[in-house]
Amino acid sequence: MSDPAVDPISTPGLPPELAEAAAEKWAAFRRAATPRDLRILESAKIPATACRVFAFSDFVADNCIRTPALLTDLVQSGDLARAYSRSAWPTRVRNGIAQARDDTTLGHCLCRIRRREMLRIAWRDLAGAADLDETLEDLSAFADACLQEALSALERQLTDTGTPPRTAEGCLPQLVVIGMGKLGAGELNFSSDIDLVFTYAEPGRIQWGEKHVTGEEFFTRLCRRYVKILGSTSPDGPLYRVDPRLRPYGENGPLVMSVDAMENYYQHQGREWERYAWIKARTVAGDRTAGRDLLARLNPFIYRRYIDYTMFDSFREMKRSIEHELKKKGIRENIKNGPGGIREIEFFGQIFQLLRGGVMPVLQLRSIMAVLDQLAADSIIDTPTARKLKEAYRFLRRTENRLQEAADRQTHVLPAADQERNRLAASMDFSNWPTFKTAIDHHRTFVHRQFSHLLAMDTPETETKADTPLADLEAQLSTLWLDALRGDRDQAAVDTLADLGFAAPGDVMAALQLLAQDPATRAIGPEGRRRLDRLVPMVLSRFHANAHPIHALRGTLDLVRIVQRRTTYLSLLVENPDALVRLMAFSAASPWLITYLSRHPVLLDELLDPRTLYTPSGQSALAEDLQRRFRLMDPDDLEYQMEALRIFKQVNTLRVAAADIFGVLPLMKVSDYLSGIAETAVNKVLDLAWRHLVAKHGTPCHDLSDPHLARGFAVIAYGKLGGFELSYTSDLDLVFLHAGSSGTTAGGPRPIDNAQFYSRLGQRVIHLLTAHTPAGVLYNTDMRLRPSGDAGLIVSHIDAFEAYLVNDAWTWEHQALVRARAIWGDSEIRRRFAAIRERALAQPRNRATLRGEVAEMRRRMRQTHTNQAPGLFDLKHDPGAMVDIEFMVQYVVLLMAHRHPGLLTWTDNVRLIQSLAQTGLIDDHTAHLLRTAYLAYRAMAHRLSLREKPAVVAEHTFQALRDRIVALWHRLFGPA
Numbered sequence: 001m002s003d004p005a006v007d008p009i010s011t012p013g014l015p016p017e018l019a020e021a022a023a024e025k026w027a028a029f030r031r032a033a034t035p036r037d038l039r040i041l042e043s044a045k046i047p048a049t050a051c052r053v054f055a056f057s058d059f060v061a062d063n064c065i066r067t068p069a070l071l072t073d074l075v076q077s078g079d080l081a082r083a084y085s086r087s088a089w090p091t092r093v094r095n096g097i098a099q100a101r102d103d104t105t106l107g108h109c110l111c112r113i114r115r116r117e118m119l120r121i122a123w124r125d126l127a128g129a130a131d132l133d134e135t136l137e138d139l140s141a142f143a144d145a146c147l148q149e150a151l152s153a154l155e156r157q158l159t160d161t162g163t164p165p166r167t168a169e170g171c172l173p174q175l176v177v178i179g180m181g182k183l184g185a186g187e188l189n190f191s192s193d194i195d196l197v198f199t200y201a202e203p204g205r206i207q208w209g210e211k212h213v214t215g216e217e218f219f220t221r222l223c224r225r226y227v228k229i230l231g232s233t234s235p236d237g238p239l240y241r242v243d244p245r246l247r248p249y250g251e252n253g254p255l256v257m258s259v260d261a262m263e264n265y266y267q268h269q270g271r272e273w274e275r276y277a278w279i280k281a282r283t284v285a286g287d288r289t290a291g292r293d294l295l296a297r298l299n300p301f302i303y304r305r306y307i308d309y310t311m312f313d314s315f316r317e318m319k320r321s322i323e324h325e326l327k328k329k330g331i332r333e334n335i336k337n338g339p340g341g342i343r344e345i346e347f348f349g350q351i352f353q354l355l356r357g358g359v360m361p362v363l364q365l366r367s368i369m370a371v372l373d374q375l376a377a378d379s380i381i382d383t384p385t386a387r388k389l390k391e392a393y394r395f396l397r398r399t400e401n402r403l404q405e406a407a408d409r410q411t412h413v414l415p416a417a418d419q420e421r422n423r424l425a426a427s428m429d430f431s432n433w434p435t436f437k438t439a440i441d442h443h444r445t446f447v448h449r450q451f452s453h454l455l456a457m458d459t460p461e462t463e464t465k466a467d468t469p470l471a472d473l474e475a476q477l478s479t480l481w482l483d484a485l486r487g488d489r490d491q492a493a494v495d496t497l498a499d500l501g502f503a504a505p506g507d508v509m510a511a512l513q514l515l516a517q518d519p520a521t522r523a524i525g526p527e528g529r530r531r532l533d534r535l536v537p538m539v540l541s542r543f544h545a546n547a548h549p550i551h552a553l554r555g556t557l558d559l560v561r562i563v564q565r566r567t568t569y570l571s572l573l574v575e576n577p578d579a580l581v582r583l584m585a586f587s588a589a590s591p592w593l594i595t596y597l598s599r600h601p602v603l604l605d606e607l608l609d610p611r612t613l614y615t616p617s618g619q620s621a622l623a624e625d626l627q628r629r630f631r632l633m634d635p636d637d638l639e640y641q642m643e644a645l646r647i648f649k650q651v652n653t654l655r656v657a658a659a660d661i662f663g664v665l666p667l668m669k670v671s672d673y674l675s676g677i678a679e680t681a682v683n684k685v686l687d688l689a690w691r692h693l694v695a696k697h698g699t700p701c702h703d704l705s706d707p708h709l710a711r712g713f714a715v716i717a718y719g720k721l722g723g724f725e726l727s728y729t730s731d732l733d734l735v736f737l738h739a740g741s742s743g744t745t746a747g748g749p750r751p752i753d754n755a756q757f758y759s760r761l762g763q764r765v766i767h768l769l770t771a772h773t774p775a776g777v778l779y780n781t782d783m784r785l786r787p788s789g790d791a792g793l794i795v796s797h798i799d800a801f802e803a804y805l806v807n808d809a810w811t812w813e814h815q816a817l818v819r820a821r822a823i824w825g826d827s828e829i830r831r832r833f834a835a836i837r838e839r840a841l842a843q844p845r846n847r848a849t850l851r852g853e854v855a856e857m858r859r860r861m862r863q864t865h866t867n868q869a870p871g872l873f874d875l876k877h878d879p880g881a882m883v884d885i886e887f888m889v890q891y892v893v894l895l896m897a898h899r900h901p902g903l904l905t906w907t908d909n910v911r912l913i914q915s916l917a918q919t920g921l922i923d924d925h926t927a928h929l930l931r932t933a934y935l936a937y938r939a940m941a942h943r944l945s946l947r948e949k950p951a952v953v954a955e956h957t958f959q960a961l962r963d964r965i966v967a968l969w970h971r972l973f974g975p976a
Helices: 016-032 035-043 046-056 058-066 068-076 088-096 103-126 132-159 181-185 215-230 259-268 272-278 288-302 311-328 342-356 368-377 383-405 418-427 433-455 460-464 469-486 491-499 505-516 519-523 526-546 550-563 567-575 577-589 591-599 601-608 619-631 638-661 667-697 754-770 798-808 811-818 827-841 847-864 882-896 909-918 924-946 959-973
Strands: 175-179 194-200 205-208 211-214 256-258 282-286 713-718 732-738 795-797 821-825 872-874 952-954
Touching (some): 016 058, 035 046, 058 068, 058 103, 068 103, 088 132, 103 215, 132 175, 132 194, 132 282, 181 282, 194 215, 194 259, 205 215, 311 342, 342 433, 383 433, 469 491, 469 505, 469 526, 505 550, 526 550, 526 567, 550 567, 550 591, 550 601, 577 591, 591 638, 619 667, 638 924, 667 732, 667 754, 667 821, 713 754, 713 827, 754 795, 795 798, 798 811, 811 827, 811 847, 821 827, 847 959, 882 924, 924 952
Antiparallel strands (some): 175 282, 713 821
16 A cells, blocks of 8 residues: 555556555655655656556666666756657767776666666656657667777777787777667667677787787687676666677677678578578677678678578478477467567568568668568558558567566566556556457457468468368379489389379370489489479479470479579479469460570569569550669669669560460560560660760760750661561661760760760670670670671761761662661750651662662572471561562662652551552552561461471461462562
């Protein structure tokens, strides 16, 4: 009962037993406090708040009773009523340890500061004066300040000895302190351990007095002193429990390692769980430059530059290990590690970070709240899920702090005693335990459902469920696969496949044995073998269920054989059975597509989402997507940018191919989309090349007066890109033009001649397009259509280009110009090119001369591309094929463009044929014949390419069309 001689404090809204306990504690505080203390506190209206705080925290109440002046100081200084800025913490800690002269007094001073500041943080939290963000920020910023100032004090002590240690350069050796876990993320809880890893930049020897010691010896001694100070306990209480076990080799490893040694360890021995641990790593004290260097070096270890599905099993294993430990200890209500707890929310976000963070640097974040926001912003998870996970996280973190603020004890277990339950519920603003328990269970159930769905983890219900027919089939097929791995070739395996309903069981077994006996399969590691042993039966069962032809199975297993060395791709298919089904459908429909995926396995990730897989993007959407990708990259990381461009092209090409193969797109639309991808990529390459050269040499000057002429450069596409007829394997026929004036570049550190600048620009563009990277080549380019061909300049001045085309170009070059168009460049140069093209093509020509030159060029081409196979028809080069149609169209355009300039509007054959009909130069019947034959040939060649076959068919396939095209050729040019 409270002391009747003392006025009790107000206790509105608290359960009676809590109100009574708070009143007793306040009475004890009044007895310990001086009249001055009480006057100051009452004038600040502290008693009204003290009821709530004392009721919920024995830690606060006991410290105030023990030292009333502590609370008085917090009130009188104004610290209890205000939020601190992060920048204020170092000064506060520094002032508090200013008198410390040795390790013991330094530790005691830090403990005294902690007691005061933790009382303040808990008071503001429990009183409702600080929200969760402020509380976590204060706890983290205070720890940062203690870590830095304690280290600085140690360094001052070393310097003050008279024989301070020195590196070979004469500098004081500097330790690097890396904060891990919640400290690294800036989300420290009230009674948290602090996870630290120690390193140093200079591995050389250090002079220390009369001795020379290794860096490891020096820093090991320093770290031991440092850890002992941080683990200090004094009459004011403890400082921190330091956990350094996240270092390389764990508690059996050296306490501190050099940056080089740490990088070597993680490159060659780093484990999956260590990638997870380093997501939140941050330099919290010491040599910040060396710390940044280490984190930059470890970034490729943490975030793989591909979609990494191998981490699913790692997260499952970590989760099972945690659950096993909790079960062994008999702990069920753990809000950190238990089902639906804080750890599952963190795991949920970190799965996506490890999965995609290497290709989406925007996910390389430490704060789980920021990660969830980013996942929603990028539509990786839906917004309601992100919102509910964040609400659950905030609720659980508030609960965690309230549990720990009660007695400054590290606990994550919900209390079992009724009194403690009621206190926790009231501290969370619930009227009783059942209503609080309902709320926390609601959050935890949602979290656990989302996490389990993500990992597809087995639940007790599914573990006891009877095997499904598919699972039973996979079990039998698994035995067959293991037999194939052992080299068994008996007829029993083939008979078993036949009994299971497989068509062509001998072919199926042969395909299995081919994979099993491949050297890459035999060399695969244990983890890869485990994934492969899960995947192959899945492939076989889906081949069986969907009745695909045998070439679909062979193609799928060929892809598995090629990608198995990168076991992340095996994991992707194991983890996503729907993606495996789509892969096998692709294999059945198009061997070319399987080959494409084999060359670029990073694209397997695209199989996961059918919403985007069959929906190619238009050119404006492509440009926006590419811009978004590049905004997330380091602008100086050209290697990564080149990789990103290639993956951008491959992803979007795959989407076009998927829509094409399954009949969503007509042929001409396929070419339009492929042309749009190429143009978008070329535009970005020009931008990268331009920025690089301008930074190096300055901006070139040009001759044209157009105020919008920013660069004085243009790219002209010829051939298939120029004619909007690009295929999946087409090269880019390009010509570069510039309008540079005489003189040199301006504004750069190394000015060069303007013409030289543009020449280098062209060379760099070609390099960026054609350079081999791990992701392959962006586009092969053909520059032979430039003036004077291989003997000409890489980049032509537009005036010289005009003079050449009008006065010196061959007829075949004018034929090529019919299909040319500007795809990039300043508006004035593009206008000039269009005018030059019109002038060159619209020249009056002698009919007989033109006919002879076109026919002679065609004769030469036929000699070069003679069809050596009797009974076959080459869809492109044989008489009556596509080239004949193209030549006839180009001949009429060149002959009649001076009278009908509208013929020069289009560059693609189909619309050119339409223009010839509209001007009356050919009749509708002829136009229909040319268009029908051209599209029929193209469509067949396209389908054959998707089946990885040459553009050759049986001679009789298009016999009627071919005969009519040959007859039309004879009418124009005479016998071939």
